[in-house]
Structures are given as C-alpha cells and as structure tokens.
Amino acid sequence: MLFVAGVIPNQIWRMLGLWFGGGIDEGSELLVWVRAVATAILAGVIAQIVVQPPGALASVPDVLRYGAVVAGFIVFMLTRRSIFAGVVTGELFMLAGKWWLG
Template structure:
C-alpha cells in the first residue's frame, strides 16, 4: 500500500497547507454570499475585478510566456488568442468554446510546425 500512496507525510502537508485553508474560505464565501443578489453593485464590481485580473494573467502569459510555451512562436500564440476570442463571441459568450478553439489552434499550429 505504501507504494501506491507514496510518502504520506507529503500528502499530509499538502492537505494541511493546501486544501484546508482554501476550503475554509470557500465555505465562508458560500455562507456569506448566499443572500447577495447577483445584480447588486458589489457583485458586479467583484466580477469586473476578477475578469480584469484574469485578463491580465492571460496577457502576461501570451506576451511573456513561461516554460515550454516560450518555444511557441509569437504569431501562433496570438492566433490562438484571436481564435479563442472569436469563438467566445460567436458562441454567445461560452468560455468553454473559446478555450477549446484556442487550444485547437495552438495544437494544430504546433503539429504543423513539427
């Protein structure tokens, strides 16, 4: 059984340091946010800030790619973003469709380049 689980100390540290702190905040958010109206100004602001942070992270990854993504040519990364955004808009703002379209362009480009 120890071969399957591996080092149980590492799993315990992962559980205590990674999972439990996140779950506490998620549960508190569900508890406090349960009565908030989705159209309230507070939630509109929170959604706008979350969208801006996500856009910033995506822009940073595209412009200054980390790791293996740095080996992908600039034109391919930008093409994947454009294709993803176009699919997002054409599919009535489906995030899933945008991500899938961007991934297809990225994988097809890497396959074509070899």
C-alpha cells in the same frame, strides 16, 4: 495528515463563503464588479504569457500565439462572453497549430 492540513481549513472558508454569499443577488453591482476584475486579471495574465512566453511556450511562433488569442476572443464573443469557451478554444488552437507545425 493531508486531510487535516489541507482539506479542513479550506472547507471552513468555502462554507463561510456560501453562508455569507447566499443572500447576494447575482445581478448586484458588487458581483458585476467582481466578475469584471476577474476577467481583467485573466486578460492581463494571458497578455503577459503571449508577449513574454515562459518556458516551452517560448518555442511556439508568435503568429500561432497571437492567432490563439484571436480565436479565443472570437469564440468568447460568439458564446455570449463565456470565458471558459474562449480559453479552451485558444488552448486547442495553439495545440493544433503546434502539432501541425511539428
């Protein structure tokens, strides 16, 4: 039942996306705009989490949260704007800092 209700409807949209998006140039203005919007949304979510942390994250000191953002941004810039590397670095920085502080 889970396969029918969850996987099959999702796969239809994936296949349509591959079919329609197969001919789009990766350097086109549309994809540059899509990447910019996705990056802006991620930055907004991170900013909201840092300024008004939910749940257990509220127990993390402000300095540690802001330090994780700075570390993630530095790695983001050093790795030719790799969002993945920046986010992972920020997470590792925060986990290490929380472990260090106890």
